[in-house]
Amino acid sequence: xxxxxxxxxxxxxxxxxxxxxxxxxxxxxxxxxxxxxxxxxxxxxxxxxxxxxxxxxxxxxxxxxxxxxxxxxxxxxxxxxxxxxxxxxxxxxxxxxxxxxxxxxxxxxxxxx
Amino acid sequence: xxxxxxxxxxxxxxxxxxxxxxxxxxxxxxxxxxxxxxxxxxxxxxxxxxxxxxxxxxxxxxxxxxxxxxxxxxxxxxxxxxxxxxxxxxxxxxxxxxxxxxxxxxxxxxxxxxxxxxxxxxxxxxxxxxxxxxxxxxxxxxxxxxxxxxxxxxxxxxxxxxxxxxxxxxxxxxxxxxxxxxxxxxxxxxxxxxxxxxxxxxxxxxxxxxxxxxxxxxxxxxxxxxxxxxxxxxxxxxxxxxxxxxxxxxxxxxxxxxxxxxxxxxxxxxxxxxxxxxxxxxxxxxxxxxxxxxxxxxxxxxxxxxxxxxxxxxxxxxxxxxxxxxxxxxxxxxxxxxxxxxxxxxxxxxxxxxxxxxxxxxxxxxxxxxxxxxxxxxxxxxxxxxxxxxxxxxxxxxxxxxxxxxxxxxxxxxxxxxxxxxxxxxxxxxxxxxxxxxxxxxxxxxxxxxxxxxxxxxxxxxxxxxxxxxxxxxxxxxxxxxxxxxxxxxxxxxxxxxxxxxxxxxxxxxxxxxxxxxxxxxxxxxxxxxxxxxxxxxxxxxxxxxxxxxxxxxxxxxxxxxxxxxxxxxxxxxxxxxxxxxxxxxxxxxxxxxxxxxxxxxxxxxxxxxxxxxxxxxxxxxxxxxxxxxxxxxxxxxxxxxxxxxxxxxxxxxxxxxxxxxxxxxxxxxxxxxxxxxxxxxxxxxxxxxxxxxxxxxxxxxxxxxxxxxxxxxxxxxxxxxxxxxxxxxxxxxxxxxxxxxxxxxxxxxxxxxxxxxxxxxxxxxxxxxxxxxxxxxxxxxxxxxxxxxxxxxxxxxxxxxxxxxxxxxxxxxxxxxxxxxxxxxxxxxxxxxxxxxxxxxxxxxxxxxxxxxxxxxxxxxxxxxxxxxxxxxxxxx
Numbered sequence: 001x002x003x004x005x006x007x008x009x010x011x012x013x014x015x016x017x018x019x020x021x022x023x024x025x026x027x028x029x030x031x032x033x034x035x036x037x038x039x040x041x042x043x044x045x046x047x048x049x050x051x052x053x054x055x056x057x058x059x060x061x062x063x064x065x066x067x068x069x070x071x072x073x074x075x076x077x078x079x080x081x082x083x084x085x086x087x088x089x090x091x092x093x094x095x096x097x098x099x100x101x102x103x104x105x106x107x108x109x110x111x112x113x
Numbered sequence: 114x115x116x117x118x119x120x121x122x123x124x125x126x127x128x129x130x131x132x133x134x135x136x137x138x139x140x141x142x143x144x145x146x147x148x149x150x151x152x153x154x155x156x157x158x159x160x161x162x163x164x165x166x167x168x169x170x171x172x173x174x175x176x177x178x179x180x181x182x183x184x185x186x187x188x189x190x191x192x193x194x195x196x197x198x199x200x201x202x203x204x205x206x207x208x209x210x211x212x213x214x215x216x217x218x219x220x221x222x223x224x225x226x227x228x229x230x231x232x233x234x235x236x237x238x239x240x241x242x243x244x245x246x247x248x249x250x251x252x253x254x255x256x257x258x259x260x261x262x263x264x265x266x267x268x269x270x271x272x273x274x275x276x277x278x279x280x281x282x283x284x285x286x287x288x289x290x291x292x293x294x295x296x297x298x299x300x301x302x303x304x305x306x307x308x309x310x311x312x313x314x315x316x317x318x319x320x321x322x323x324x325x326x327x328x329x330x331x332x333x334x335x336x337x338x339x340x341x342x343x344x345x346x347x348x349x350x351x352x353x354x355x356x357x358x359x360x361x362x363x364x365x366x367x368x369x370x371x372x373x374x375x376x377x378x379x380x381x382x383x384x385x386x387x388x389x390x391x392x393x394x395x396x397x398x399x400x401x402x403x404x405x406x407x408x409x410x411x412x413x414x415x416x417x418x419x420x421x422x423x424x425x426x427x428x429x430x431x432x433x434x435x436x437x438x439x440x441x442x443x444x445x446x447x448x449x450x451x452x453x454x455x456x457x458x459x460x461x462x463x464x465x466x467x468x469x470x471x472x473x474x475x476x477x478x479x480x481x482x483x484x485x486x487x488x489x490x491x492x493x494x495x496x497x498x499x500x501x502x503x504x505x506x507x508x509x510x511x512x513x514x515x516x517x518x519x520x521x522x523x524x525x526x527x528x529x530x531x532x533x534x535x536x537x538x539x540x541x542x543x544x545x546x547x548x549x550x551x552x553x554x555x556x557x558x559x560x561x562x563x564x565x566x567x568x569x570x571x572x573x574x575x576x577x578x579x580x581x582x583x584x585x586x587x588x589x590x591x592x593x594x595x596x597x598x599x600x601x602x603x604x605x606x607x608x609x610x611x612x613x614x615x616x617x618x619x620x621x622x623x624x625x626x627x628x629x630x631x632x633x634x635x636x637x638x639x640x641x642x643x644x645x646x647x648x649x650x651x652x653x654x655x656x657x658x659x660x661x662x663x664x665x666x667x668x669x670x671x672x673x674x675x676x677x678x679x680x681x682x683x684x685x686x687x688x689x690x691x692x693x694x695x696x697x698x699x700x701x702x703x704x705x706x707x708x709x710x711x712x713x714x715x716x717x718x719x720x721x722x723x724x725x726x727x728x729x730x731x732x733x734x735x736x737x738x739x740x741x742x743x744x745x746x747x748x749x750x751x752x753x754x755x756x757x758x759x760x761x762x763x764x765x766x767x768x769x770x771x772x773x774x775x776x777x778x779x780x781x782x783x784x785x786x787x788x789x790x791x792x793x794x795x796x797x798x799x800x801x802x803x804x805x806x807x808x809x810x811x812x813x814x815x816x817x818x819x820x821x822x823x824x825x826x827x828x829x830x831x832x833x834x835x836x837x838x839x840x841x842x843x844x845x846x847x848x849x850x851x852x853x854x855x856x857x858x859x860x861x862x863x864x865x866x867x868x869x870x871x872x873x874x875x876x877x878x879x880x881x882x883x884x885x886x887x888x889x890x891x892x893x894x895x896x897x898x899x900x901x902x903x904x905x906x907x908x909x910x911x912x913x914x915x916x917x918x919x920x921x922x923x924x925x926x927x928x929x930x931x932x933x934x935x936x937x938x939x940x941x942x943x944x945x946x947x948x949x950x951x952x953x954x955x956x957x958x959x960x961x962x963x964x965x966x967x968x969x970x971x972x973x974x975x976x977x978x979x980x981x982x983x984x985x986x987x988x989x990x991x
Contacts, residue, residue: 019631027138028145047169050139051177058182059115066134073145077139 011054012044014095017080017088020062024079026069027053045113061087114727121183128184135178139171177656193512200489200513207485208517210289211478214879215521215567218474220528221872222467223552223560227533228540229460231550233453238377240317241408246280247414248273248405248422250430252441260293261444263287263451264401270445272429272828273405279413281873284392284403289382291846292647294522295362296349302844303345305363306384307811309392311338313374315408320386323357323372328711331389338389339368347383363388365649381452381545393808401690402812404446415573419445456544459865462945466616466872469609471563473876474607475570478521479884480599482514482575487595493579503580510579514572522564526552529560543860574598596894599887600923607882607927607968611960613873615935618956619864619946626668626948627788627859633776634684635718635820636851640828641683643816643846644836652807658732658799660840661710661815667835668819669712673826677819678712680795684776685855688793689813691761704745705778705791706763708798708815714740714773716818724756724771731797738797744775745792762794764802779858787862787947788855807892814846865945867917877963880927883973888920889975892940900987906918912979920972924964935960 019025027049034042056062061084066091069075080088124131143164150160160870168174179185193960198423202820236242248265251258270284285308291871294301298529312333313320320340339361343350350356360367368388390912392403409418426443436783446454486493493506532553578598651657662680682688682705692701714726722743731979739760746755775790836843849857856863892899939951949956 026141028142045169046142046167047139047171047174048177050135050142050174051181054178055181058117058120058889060120073141074137076134 002107005085012048012054012086012094014040014074014091015044016049016052016056016078017061017084017091020078021085021088024067024077026075029069030078043095056084059087061082116182124182125187126186128187129185131980135175139174143168150323157592160469165426182808182968186508188507192511194516196509197513198514200485201516204485204488207481210882211481211517212520212524213483214477215518216877217525217526217879218467218471218569219522219525219560219563219797220532221875222464222471223529223556224532224536225460225463225467225526225549227552227556228536228544229457229464230555231548232460232544233449235555236421237449238379242449243447244409245316246407246409246418247448247451247761248426249444249451250408251444252439254439256440256442258444259439261446262401263404265403266402266429267392268399268429269426270392270403270405271394273422273443274758275788276425277407277418277421279410279418280407281311281315281410282405282407283311283315284390284405285312285380286390286402286812287381287404288447289384290647290812291364291645291845293365293645294668301349303363304383304911306380306382306387307388307390308380309390312387312406315406317408318375318378320356320372321375323370325372325390325982329712333391333393335389336389337363337366337368337742338371340364340374340387341370342371342374342387343378346373364645364647365381378541379547379549381547382984383542386666406808408444415445415447430609452545452547456546456861459861460544462865462942463868463872466613466869470872470876471567472570473606473609473879474614475567476602476609477519477879478567478571479574480602480887481569482881483578483595483599483602483885484781486510486575486579490579490595496512506577510576511568511572514568514576518564518568518571521567522560525563526557529556535748540864541857543864558650558957587668593894595888596891599890603880603883603887603923604926604930606876606883607924607964608931610873610880611931611964612934612938612962613869613876614960615931615956616938616942617866617869617873618940618959619939619949619951619953620862620869622949622953622956623946624654624859624863629857630777630948631786632684632851632855633719633774633790636684636855638821638824639717639851640821640831640848641816641818641833641851641854642819642832642836643683643814644843644846645814645846646806646810646904648810648843651810653803654801655807657806657815658710659799660843661817663839664817664832664835665710665712667838668817668831671831671835673822674828675820676712676716676823677817678710678716679798679815679816679817679915680707680709680713681798681813682707682778682852683789683816683854684717685779685858687779688791689809691762693760693794695760702749704749704762705793707793707795708801708809709795711800713818716820717776718775718820719776722772722774724769726771726773727795727797731851732799734800737765737767737800738770740771740773740795741769742773742775742790742793742795744790745794745879748792760794763796763805765800767794767796767800787859818851824840850908862945877967882966884920884923884968885975887923888916888972889978890918892916892976892978896982899982900984903927903982903987904984909980909982912977912982916976916979917972919971920976921968924968924972927968928961928964 015034016030017035019030019036022033025033030053031044031046031049034044053062053064057064057078061081062078062083064078066074066079069077123947143161146158146164146167147155147160150163151157155163159839165171173760178183179188205566211511238243239245247263248269249261250265250269250301251261251264253259265284265289273280274282274284286306289304289306292303292305308326310328313325321343323340325340326338328336346352346356349361350359356373356774358369358371360369362368374387390403400876407416407418422443430441430443450457496506497503533550533556541550555686578595643753646657646660651660665677665679668674688707690703690708692703694701709727711728711732714721724740727738727740739762741755750758753768755772757768759766761767774793775793777788778791778793780786780789780791817832819828819832832848835843836845895916902912902915903909935957939946939956943951
């Protein structure tokens with residue numbers, strides 16, 4: 001199983017779901033969008049995107065369909081399913097809780113019992 | 114999970130497209146990336162190289178994608194299959210043993226399931242068959258039924274017919290009788306079933322052409338009508354529709370054909386044609402001869418209709434002589450369960466035996482697979498050492514078991530196809546099936562389930578054992594652990610075998626017990642010849658008497674024949690039951706009746722207890738006489754002096770002139786012992802009436818009983834000669850020895866015992882083979898130890914004892930573990946067992962002996978290798 005080295009386990013799935021929730025996209029487009037939205041902070045190894053996409057389709061959270069892209073090339077587009085939308089909400093909430101928790105830990109200062 | 118499985122199977126079906134699209138998608142990614150890089154100012158060739166570098170290993174990610182959607186499992190399965198087949202081919206003896214064993218276990222199981230399915234489980238082939246019921250008489254106490262009987266008498270039918278609101282009812286006879294027919298001058302011997310008006314309507318089957326009998330026709334003295342089976346219609350009339358209205362001669366009288374049934378129609382009887390039953394309270398109405406079929410009307414339920422039948426039928430049962438403290442009442446049972454019940458319980462028992470046999474087969478195969486696994490422990494250890502996952506090894510072992518079980522299951526289906534044909538040829542009539550035995554989709558589904566069961570039993574444990582091993586385990590330790598698992602398996606097999614043997618032993622002992630019962634007459638050398646007198650020429654007592662007596666007289670003149678006579682009933686068979694009254698009493702009681710010709714008791718050698726036998730004095734008209742048996746005196750006379758007492762039976766007042774001792778009969782009504790003593794009255798044939806004879810000959814066929822003077826006399830030939838000299842037109846239905854008559858009555862018990870004995874024998878052989886294999890393996894494992902002992906001067910014979918002992922010890926364990934199971938089975942079998950207790954010492958003694966013999970041979974043969982061991986060579990090896 002390919003894991004992205006730079007991202008927390010499972011985070012890539014959340015990011016993909018979020019990106020695709022904005023509009024259906026092909027793999028390369030998802031990658032560009034991620035880079036763009038994160039201001040270049042997130043660097044997803046390119047090939048490892050695909051096993052993640054296939055896993056999400058397999059779980060029924062994404063749909064995939066061939067279509068024609070902006071430059072008239074045939075490409076496989078991924079879109080969110082209803083189940084995927086629910087999953088995205090769940091994962092977003094979890095992420096919020098996690099990041100709040102981490103933030104609180106990091107804010108801790110000496111002397112507080 | 115289900116969605117994922119569905120997507121997996123969808124992908125597996127379109128594997129090629131999946132691969133192509135995945136490759137296209139990744140290639141597209143690379144093209145886009147290099148185009149972007151070119152736009153950033155990279156040279157085209159550098160852009161392509163850099164794009165590929167950034168992406169990483171395309172093949173690696175493709176494999177990761179396949180894993181993400183589980184397709185790698187498919188690849189692995191295919192690899193494992195090929196590998197498994199190679200491994201199995203490398204071990205041909207073991208593989209074929211496994212396949213044969215599983216095939217046997219599954220084949221036997223599926224065959225018996227097919228029988229059970231036809232008898233009990235598969236819905237009857239009639240429309241809304243679940244609404245079909247049969248009337249049942251219960252005998253019991255306080256409303257709790259102790260036994261039931263589907264046979265009804267005329268009183269029950271008279272009470273219910275036309276009175277029950279919730280049921281559409283019809284009466285029928287569940288047996289068929291052979292009749293002589295003449296069609297266009299050609300003689301035929303046909304099987305006829307008698308059914309009442311409405312029988313086909315209630316079943317929900319319309320005649321193919323023509324009509325069924327009406328209620329006005331189905332009365333004594335009604336017109337002679339016949340409905341043909343499709344087969345007979347084709348055979349006699351080549352399927353021509355103008356057959357309606359034509360006549361055929363049955364037993365000397367013309368019968369008009371009013372209908373033909375469809376090709377696939379069948380009842381529980383192998384009938385060529387159907388004639389009206391004509392239920393009547395006169396004569397046969399007293400006998401428990403009928404079955405009553407019903408279809409629930411409208412909103413009626415089995416319970417509500419059952420209550421109605423019970424209430425309406427109650428007065429009709431008062432005529433039955435029910436012992437004090439017991440009651441009889443009517444109820445309903447679904448047609449399917451009612452008819453299948455008796456055969457079904459026998460078949461369920463056989464199925465249980467088949468499962469035990471399959472258990473033995475499966476454990477045996479598990480042991481063999483373990484042995485194979487032990488042989489390959491080095492391979493597995495290497496795989497684990499190289500990083501092979503535990504799951505992968507489990508999957509591979511399971512795949513190999515899958516191949517074995519699939520082949521075993523396939524062989525099992527072939528064997529079952531054979532078994533079902535065999536059963537159809539020999540057992541269909543014994544089981545009174547209302548539908549054909551077939552290896553259909555249901556049986557195949559069972560075969561599939563059994564194969565899965567075998568896979569679970571034989572595959573999981575060895576796979577788990579293989580996966581548990583670590584690379585550091587050396588081969589000897591692995592072999593030892595495999596041996597200890599196999600010991601447990603062999604013990605389990607032997608335990609199951611003990612249970613099967615005890616079950617079979619109980620049934621075999623039952624048969625022996627029933628055969629050894631004192632019959633009450635001298636069966637030795639006695640031959641019986643049965644004829645049908647359902648013939649207009651023999652309607653008068655004089656004519657029938659003349660026929661039976663003249664043939665007997667011819668035989669008595671023959672110096673090779675000691676004595677010959679004739680009577681309505683043979684011992685062992687089901688007697689005619691009939692009501693009688695004492696003197697002026699109103700209420701009838703039921704007993705059994707047989708007519709005889711002079712010399713009957715002398716021919717059978719039934720001892721006389723009091724008074725005299727019936728003889729030529731009783732041929733004279735005038736004062737009618739009767740002889741009763743001891744059971745009759747015991748049941749009805751108590752302390753009263755039997756001789757001179759008179760009773761009214763079969764239309765005449767008869768005075769008892771003699772008491773004979775009891776003979777064994779098959780029960781009819783409310784009794785369960787297979788062969789018992791039943792109260793009976795014997796009268797002289799010449800003192801009967803024509804209407805009485807017509808009625809009883811509709812149900813029963815008289816027989817001559819002939820005792821030759823010494824052995825070597827061809828009685829059948831002489832009998833046939835005598836009959837054809839008196840009436841050349843009269844066919845003999847059957848010539849049988851009295852032992853054959855008894856065997857026929859016990860056929861079902863015998864079948865049961867043979868099936869169980871065969872299963873037990875098969876299981877014993879399989880378990881013995883398993884034990885032998887285990888002893889061989891343990892001798893092989895310990896050969897170094899034996900080598901050292903022999904080198905140190907131990908005698909080969911003591912080494913042999915040492916090698917044999919573990920096998921015998923396992924047999925003792927098997928016996929100990931099997932005993933509780935065997936006792937439980939013996940208690941469960943009590944309904945099938947007669948004259949033998951669940952703790953029957955003889956049975957257990959035989960089982961222990963058989964087990965000891967089998968275990969002795971199984972241990973000794975492989976252990977003999979010890980005698981050929983050469984210590985010097987053994988110590989050099991390894």
